[in-house]
Amino acid sequence: MLTKRIIPCLDIKDGRTVKGVNFINLRDAGDPVELATKYAYQNADELVFLDISATEQKRKTLAELVLRIAAAIDIPFTVGGGISSIEDVSVLLKNGADKVSINSAAVKRPNLINEVATRFGNQCLVVAIDAKQINNDWKIHLVGGKEATKIDLFEWAREVENRGAGEILFTSMDHDGTKNGFANKALAKLSETVNIPIIASGGAGTIEHFTEVFKIGNADAALAASIFHYDEIDLFNLKKQLKTQHIAVRI
Amino acid sequence: MIAIIDYNVGNVKSLQFALERLGVKSILTNDYGLIKKSEKVIFPGQGAASTAMDKLKEVGLDKLIPNLKQPVLGICLGMQLLCDNTEEGDVDGLGIIKCNVIKFSDKLKVPQMGWNKVKKLRTRLFNKINEGDYMYLVHSYFVPTINETIGQSEYGLTYSVAVQKENFFGVQFHPEKSSSAGSQLLKNFLEL
Numbered sequence: 001m002l003t004k005r006i007i008p009c010l011d012i013k014d015g016r017t018v019k020g021v022n023f024i025n026l027r028d029a030g031d032p033v034e035l036a037t038k039y040a041y042q043n044a045d046e047l048v049f050l051d052i053s054a055t056e057q058k059r060k061t062l063a064e065l066v067l068r069i070a071a072a073i074d075i076p077f078t079v080g081g082g083i084s085s086i087e088d089v090s091v092l093l094k095n096g097a098d099k100v101s102i103n104s105a106a107v108k109r110p111n112l113i114n115e116v117a118t119r120f121g122n123q124c125l126v127v128a129i130d131a132k133q134i135n136n137d138w139k140i141h142l143v144g145g146k147e148a149t150k151i152d153l154f155e156w157a158r159e160v161e162n163r164g165a166g167e168i169l170f171t172s173m174d175h176d177g178t179k180n181g182f183a184n185k186a187l188a189k190l191s192e193t194v195n196i197p198i199i200a201s202g203g204a205g206t207i208e209h210f211t212e213v214f215k216i217g218n219a220d221a222a223l224a225a226s227i228f229h230y231d232e233i234d235l236f237n238l239k240k241q242l243k244t245q246h247i248a249v250r251i
Numbered sequence: 252m253i254a255i256i257d258y259n260v261g262n263v264k265s266l267q268f269a270l271e272r273l274g275v276k277s278i279l280t281n282d283y284g285l286i287k288k289s290e291k292v293i294f295p296g297q298g299a300a301s302t303a304m305d306k307l308k309e310v311g312l313d314k315l316i317p318n319l320k321q322p323v324l325g326i327c328l329g330m331q332l333l334c335d336n337t338e339e340g341d342v343d344g345l346g347i348i349k350c351n352v353i354k355f356s357d358k359l360k361v362p363q364m365g366w367n368k369v370k371k372l373r374t375r376l377f378n379k380i381n382e383g384d385y386m387y388l389v390h391s392y393f394v395p396t397i398n399e400t401i402g403q404s405e406y407g408l409t410y411s412v413a414v415q416k417e418n419f420f421g422v423q424f425h426p427e428k429s430s431s432a433g434s435q436l437l438k439n440f441l442e443l
Contacts, residue, residue, distance in 0.1 A: 074431075096264035121299055
């Protein structure tokens with residue numbers, strides 16, 4: 001049986017891990033390679049690295065970091081943050097990333113999804129979607145949540161699937177950083193809307209939240225950052241508890 | 252020397268790093284002579300079957316691979332291309348293993364992405380790997396269970412997660428991404 005995945009996410013700024021709440025007030029959370037190695041040892045199923053730096057050297061720094069990560073860990077990892085061209089994707093995959101995550105650039109130029117999927121295969125393409133509920137409708141947001149759009153979450157999810165996304169990483173901006181649980185209703189609807197795996201993100205605070213996101217939200221994977229970085233939840237223990245709740249996990 | 256067949260598909264860096272962690276140097280090459288005289292050959296694969304076959308043909312590797320005599324390990328799409336044909340774009344593979352590669356049912360989430368148990372393990376390739384150990388998989392098409400099956404997994408149905416015919420081995424999972432069990436498999440292959 002395919003297991004549910006637990007994915008620690010590392011936000012990267014200028015080569016360091018950082019964490020903020022709702023994308024602001026960033027704090028230093030350690031060396032990415034060190035953290036990645038620790039998570040891999042603790043049975044994390046996958047890792048996501050999101051580069052939020054905005055410097056000119058960004059591309060080079062990230063490519064070098066990816067190479068260091070690939071040399072150190074033996075579980076899959078995804079890299080995202082400002083990826084906007086086939087060339088960006090090519091460099092990261094060549095340096096050892098298993099998947100890339102594309103967000104704003106896919107909304108601005110949806111054909112990028114087709115191009116990446118055709119060239120490198122849909123298995124390596126995660127389309128990240130940040131959304132917020134406005135008057136009962138989920139609307140997608142861009143640029144790390146700063147820019148609102150009129151695009152409906154579920155319509156966009158269907159479109160990215162049709163264009164060749166291998167997976168969707170859905171972050172509820174209403175839940176991100178709150179530690180009050182995942183957006184389970186929207187997640188369950190997403191799972192009915194598309195036929196590709198869904199990674200749930202935003203809101204993890206307790207072990208129970210993970211149980212709910214798999215049982216109620218029907219997510220295929222759950223992503224979290226700060227609760228792992230600050231050792232609020234231990235990965236070993238989390239998986240043990242999920243197993244007692246009859247959720248298939250790799251231990 | 253270990254040759255990794257280079258035909259410009261996806262992430263092979265991780266495979267090289269995994270071999271390095273086992274203390275083994277590998278070369279990434281599409282050179283006919285080098286591949287032919289190397290001790291072991293790894294045949295990776297990612298992306299679309301038709302693109303991969305076209306690239307193999309461009310450099311004549313479609314003729315070379317079936318004639319190799321040393322142990323060959325096909326990984327993921329590399330395993331699928333050892334077969335006769337794949338439903339993915341109705342592409343003919345290398346025809347080493349007599350079977351057709353089939354797409355998973357629409358009732359399942361496709362691709363299967365993540366960690367799944369491997370079972371009914373046979374041959375030295377699975378030395379010191381336990382029944383029910385987890386391996387990391389990403390695929391939309393599968394090899395059904397056949398005579399050459401040496402490992403199985405379940406996703407909606409039972410399928411081949413590993414095959415062997417003579418010196419040709421194939422694994423659907425990514426050993427280079429499957430933590431300690433995957434690393435053990437690569438070590439076993441190197442020791443064949």
